[in-house]
Structure formats: C-alpha cells, structure tokens
Amino acid sequence: MEEALLRAVLFGTPLLLACLGALLSERGGVVNLGVEGMMALSALVAFAVGLKVHPALGVLAGMGVGSLLGLFLGVFAVSLRANQFVAGLALAALGLGASGLLGKRYEGTPLPNPLPEGMLAVLALILALGLHLLLSRTRFGLYLRSVGENPKAADLFGVSVDGVRYLALALGGGMIGLAGAYLSLAYRPSWTDGMTAGLGWVAIALVILAAWQPLRAILGAYLFGLLFFLQFRLQGSVPIPSEAFAAMPYLLVILVLALSGRARAPKALGQPFDRGR
Amino acid sequence: MRWELDPSPSPRKVLLTYALFLGLALLGLGLLFLLYGVPPLKAYALLLSPLTDTLGLAEVMRRTIPLLLIGAGLALAFRIGFFNIGAEGQLLMGAVGAAYVALFLPPGLWSLPLMFLLGGSLGALWAGLAAWLRVRFGVNEILTTLMQNYLVYYLVVYLVAGPWKGQMVFGFLYTDRFPPEAQLPRLGDTLVHWPTLVLGMVAALGLQVLLFRTPLGFEWRILGENPEAARYLGLKGGRLILLSALVSGFLAGLAGVGEVAGIHLRLLEPAQISLGYGFTAILAAWLARGRPLGVLLTAPLLGLILAGGDALKLSLSMPFRVVDVAAGLLLLSFIGAEALSRRRLVWRR
Numbered sequence: 001m002e003e004a005l006l007r008a009v010l011f012g013t014p015l016l017l018a019c020l021g022a023l024l025s026e027r028g029g030v031v032n033l034g035v036e037g038m039m040a041l042s043a044l045v046a047f048a049v050g051l052k053v054h055p056a057l058g059v060l061a062g063m064g065v066g067s068l069l070g071l072f073l074g075v076f077a078v079s080l081r082a083n084q085f086v087a088g089l090a091l092a093a094l095g096l097g098a099s100g101l102l103g104k105r106y107e108g109t110p111l112p113n114p115l116p117e118g119m120l121a122v123l124a125l126i127l128a129l130g131l132h133l134l135l136s137r138t139r140f141g142l143y144l145r146s147v148g149e150n151p152k153a154a155d156l157f158g159v160s161v162d163g164v165r166y167l168a169l170a171l172g173g174g175m176i177g178l179a180g181a182y183l184s185l186a187y188r189p190s191w192t193d194g195m196t197a198g199l200g201w202v203a204i205a206l207v208i209l210a211a212w213q214p215l216r217a218i219l220g221a222y223l224f225g226l227l228f229f230l231q232f233r234l235q236g237s238v239p240i241p242s243e244a245f246a247a248m249p250y251l252l253v254i255l256v257l258a259l260s261g262r263a264r265a266p267k268a269l270g271q272p273f274d275r276g277r
Numbered sequence: 278m279r280w281e282l283d284p285s286p287s288p289r290k291v292l293l294t295y296a297l298f299l300g301l302a303l304l305g306l307g308l309l310f311l312l313y314g315v316p317p318l319k320a321y322a323l324l325l326s327p328l329t330d331t332l333g334l335a336e337v338m339r340r341t342i343p344l345l346l347i348g349a350g351l352a353l354a355f356r357i358g359f360f361n362i363g364a365e366g367q368l369l370m371g372a373v374g375a376a377y378v379a380l381f382l383p384p385g386l387w388s389l390p391l392m393f394l395l396g397g398s399l400g401a402l403w404a405g406l407a408a409w410l411r412v413r414f415g416v417n418e419i420l421t422t423l424m425q426n427y428l429v430y431y432l433v434v435y436l437v438a439g440p441w442k443g444q445m446v447f448g449f450l451y452t453d454r455f456p457p458e459a460q461l462p463r464l465g466d467t468l469v470h471w472p473t474l475v476l477g478m479v480a481a482l483g484l485q486v487l488l489f490r491t492p493l494g495f496e497w498r499i500l501g502e503n504p505e506a507a508r509y510l511g512l513k514g515g516r517l518i519l520l521s522a523l524v525s526g527f528l529a530g531l532a533g534v535g536e537v538a539g540i541h542l543r544l545l546e547p548a549q550i551s552l553g554y555g556f557t558a559i560l561a562a563w564l565a566r567g568r569p570l571g572v573l574l575t576a577p578l579l580g581l582i583l584a585g586g587d588a589l590k591l592s593l594s595m596p597f598r599v600v601d602v603a604a605g606l607l608l609l610s611f612i613g614a615e616a617l618s619r620r621r622l623v624w625r626r
Contacts, residue, residue, distance in 0.1 A: 076609060079280070080617055080620075081620075090609045093604055094605030096601055100596050101309060101313055101596055101599055101602060102309070198427060243434050243439075247431040250424040254416075
C-alpha cells in the first residue's frame, strides 16, 4: 500500500510538473501543445549535461532549454499571432525529432550518479503550491489571469499582453523542462528515444481535468500515477493482454476529457491577441 | 512599435516572407545536421537524391499515395475547423479492416473492394468518435484523436502478437501473407500500388468540387470561416463537423488499406505500417491552405522529404527522426511566414 502511494507520487511527478507548465501558459491564454517535444529535448540536454558535468547542473540546463523552447513558441504564438495549435504541434515534432537525432549517441549510457527522485517530487509539490499562490495572491497572477480572460481589458489597463504571455511561456517552459530533467536524471537515469512516452500529451489533458487549478493538478497527477502503477502491477496477474494495460492511460484520458469536457477554460484561450480588432 | 494587420500584402512581400522563413528552416535543419556531425550540404544533397533516378522517383510516389489520401481529407477537415490529428490511428484502423477481410473472409473478386470499404469505414468510425465527443461533450478533438492513435497502436500490436499472429511465421510479429486476391497491383517492379494513387487523386478532385461547387460545401465553408454566422443562419454545425470528420477518417482508412494491401501484404507492427504518414499529411494539408486539390502538389513534395529521409537514414545511418525535425521546421516556417506576410510593422503604440 505504502509502496503503491510512493510509486504513484514518483510517477505522477513529471506529469505534475509538465501539467503546471502547460497550465501556467494556458491561464495566460496560450495553448502549448509542444509539451511532449519540449520534455523530450530538455530530458536529453539535462542528461548530457548531467553526464558530462553534474546532475544538478543538468537540472538547470533542462529548465533552461524548456524556457527557451517556451519563448520560441512565443515567437509564433504571441508575436506572429500564428495558429497556436499548429505551432505547438510543430514544436512537439521538432523537439521529439531533434532529441531522437541528437540523443542517439547517448542511447544506452547509464548515468552514474542519478538525483534522488524524492527531492524532485517534493520540489514539484512546492512548485504547485507556489504557482497557486502566484496565481491567486500576486500582481503578476492577476495580470496573467486577466490576460487569459480578457486581453483587451488588460491592455487598456496598461498591462503588456505579449510580455505577460512570454513570461508565462518561459516560466512554464522551465517547469516542463524540469519534468524532462526528472525523467532522464532521476526517474530513469538514462536516455532513450521516446522515453517521454506520451506523458506530455497526458499532461495537457490533465490541465483540463484540473480545471486550470494548480492544487487540483496535484491530485490529478497522483491519480494518474497510481493508475500507471496499478497497470504495471496487475500485468501478468490477470488474464488481460498487456497491450490493454498499456492502452489504459490513453483510454482514461479520453474518458476524463469526456466527463470534464465543458469545464470552464480561460476565455481567451487559444486566441491570438491583436490590439484594435 | 507594433504589428498591425496588413489587409492586402503585395505578392512581392508575401514571396519574400516565405523565402525568408524557408531559409530560416533550412538553416535550422543545417545546424542540427552539424550538431549530429554531418556536413549540411551533403545531407541536403541526400535529401534530394530520390529525384535523380527512377527508383528514387518510385519511392517518392509510393510515399505520396498515403499523403495524398490523408492530406485531401485533412485539408477539408481543417477548413471546417475539425483539427483531426489522429490520421495516424485512422490509417492503422484501415489496415486492421483490410487485414480482417484478407485473412478471414473467403478470397475472391470482392476482396479488394471489401477491404477498401471496411478499412475506410473503420477509419471513419475512429474519426467520427472524436467528432461525436466534441459535438456531444465539447471535448477538444486534438487530444482525443491523439490519444486514439495510441489506442489503435496497441490494438495492432495485440493483434499481430496474439490472435492474428501468422501460422507460418516464427518469432516475428506479423500475420500470414494476404492471398493474391487481396493484394493491390503495382507499377512494374516498384512499390507504387496505382489503384490507391488513382483513389487519392480522385479524392482530392472530388473534395475540391464538393467544397467549392455544392450547397454542402458552401455550408462547410461558412462554418469553417465564421461559426457565429453559421449559427445565425441556423446551420447544423454538429452534423457538418461530424460529416467532415467521417470523410477525413474514411480517406485515412483507405490509406491504411493501401499500405498493407499494396506494400507489406500482411498486417505487421504499427510503426512499420505508417512511417509517420498521419503527421506528415497534416503538413501536406496545411501547406495546401484548406484546398483539397492543393494536396496534389504538396503531397509529392512531402513524399520527397520522406524518401530523402530514407536516403539519409540508409547512407548515414541517421535515425528516422530527422524527418520529424524537417516536418516540424517546415510547418513552423510556413505558419510563421503566413502570419508575418499578413502583417506590417508600425512605428507607434
């Protein structure tokens, strides 16, 4: 029982971190569908730096790469006002592709001194609480929410809509990068192509399940963590093919989305902001 | 200083913007080649190498077939505002349908038509499910179609490793070979299964006519361009979306039939059936700017990139992911250029 809960938390941690990162930018009105690719690339860079320099620096590198990719998405989604969904998808492909290409030389190399998972799990919890406070108690949180709900009004009050969105993408990207670093430096201290295994997509769905609330994201992430654990544990002990278990999380995401489909999203979500339109 | 909408950009400006972004994409790709340890120019040459001989051209054409079928349907769906990114899964559903007919029904003249019918229908069903979830429960179809990709992926793995595993194969994950009646004819020694190619061209043309010359197409275009106006006019948005999803899913299913009945002649591991056609076709559809007929141009272009990626993979033992990189960069450069060319910089607040 205790083991189940521990594994649930440890598996839920990358989901939580990636979910928080996507949630942050979505509260500001920007959809980030690039999470999977951002996680993959930051996992690779974190691993490379962790292997050659130090795992702690790897974490920072992973977060830095995540932030940069967030800003890169911002160029298209915020400045150019391109279709956010397509830009995110392209970023996902780019990140997955680049990590698979550049990571080939690290495939099969173990990390001699991995980071403790527990420490990062606690950090993720603190970040969730911090994000909750940031959104509900600070001026930046207020700006961010107003930019996500009604960018025109925010603009009239002198808030830089684009600036706030860039900042949210950079901060959120950092958290997504941390999720990637957790995977390659702590959870499974190694690098393999496709090691993110759809976690990024699940994290995006989790944002909807969490109704854009960081505290609810904690529960959602751990719930998924528990389900992943049960899937792993039940395999082989019941007469159900293992593929059915492997497909379970994705089926669950669809079910969860169907149940919470009409949850209230930030009003300006997915819409580029153009002054004077 | 800020961006403003440019209502009528000059052709020269549009062209320059696209050239600029394409250059940036090539630069980015070159940088990655350098990081990987390959001279960029050599890599570019390899990427274009399929154009230099008939074998290479046949490879390009073979890759074009699924892109054409899927891309034509996606161009329609995107125009209506249904972001079907699950063509990968719908293609696999088509492959499953084809394999069922080929392996378990008595072979005959009806085999191939029945395979196309069942494969297409399963693809349509798979896309229709996402459309229904969107219309009925307001679920974002980008996420559902994506999750569905994983679901069929595991379904196919289960089938080829379990109940449908071939009697004649040992240790490999695939079914028995399809009977001759269930195999598509090819052009000469190539892997170009021409009936599917014809289907793809007919689909692109047919959807173009449907979209621009019929009342249904008119309603579709209104819904896609202005959902508010569509509601005001009393159009049944849900039904229109569902229909476009079914069409795009059906065509993706046909592409899956073509891959297994024209190339592999058996059902096998999902990653070997699709080779990323579902995602690349998104690019083909997007490049065609919502015009199904435009896919006749963009599908071969992307077919070339896929075939060139193969050449890179073979001669430099580069991971196939290089195609994802090229596709992602191209897509970004295209939407970036489209956005930038429609704007101008104004030096005031």
